[in-house]
Amino acid sequence: MAKTCLVLRHIAFEDLGILTPVLEEAGYAIETHDLGVGAFPGRGTNSSDLLIVLGGPIGVYEAELYPFIVDEIEAIRARLDAGRPTLGICLGHQMIAAALGARVVAGNEKEIGWGPIRLTDAGRRSVLRSFAEQPVLHWHGDVAALPPGATCLAETAVCPNQAFSIGRHVLALQFHIELDPVRVEQWLVGHTAELAAARIDPRAIRADTAKFGPKTAELGAEVIRYWLAALPG
Secondary structure (H helix, E strand, O other), X not given: OOEEEEEEEOOOOOOOOOHHHHHHHOOEEEEEEEOOOOOOOOOHHHHOOXXXXXXXXXXXXOOOOOOHHHHHHHHHHHHHHOOOOEEEEOHXXXXXXXXXXXXXXXXXXXEEEEEOOEEOHHHHOXXXXXXXXXXXXXXXXXXXXXXXXXEEEEEOXXXXXXEEEEOOOEEEEOOEOOOOHHHHHHHHHHOHHHHHXXXXXXXXXXXXXXXXXXXXXXXXXXXXXXXXXXXXX
């Protein structure tokens, strides 16, 4: 019987990307729920073998504007309390941090574009070790504090908590390893207003994606394969 993976998606083009075949190869049947569309999956967030919370352009502190955030954080909290395997990317990273009681606020500046991360000592021993020198795609304006009981795996000058883990069952990444580089144009078009407001030239991101994207996608798939293989049975 296939294992189940529930994906919480906040915006259509920020999907699993290159992680879809990785999950399918690992034997997961994938179900995607678009937040704000239809009823929240409720108990499904806790009963699935794996929960993945993806990115999006909203903040965890905007529940008055986007009411589903309340249910989402509560569901993530219940899952974490039960020790169930959970992966968060970008906004998903912040959702996990918030569910664990960490503060999430708007940062002093946007961190958008390709750049390196600095692995901590724990990070160099973790599944992220292959990213010691490989640039990743950053695309966020908010920052999350490190939750109690979590281990910081990576940092940048703009964001001291770029990745964290809890045991073997929780991995949260502020940056994007899931991007399929051949689909970067969807991101550039989808986030055109944010890029313009931040005075970031999409041509620079497009060029850097061509340069760094294929290798980052390869390593990103490897990271998740290793992480899935190490999940507690």
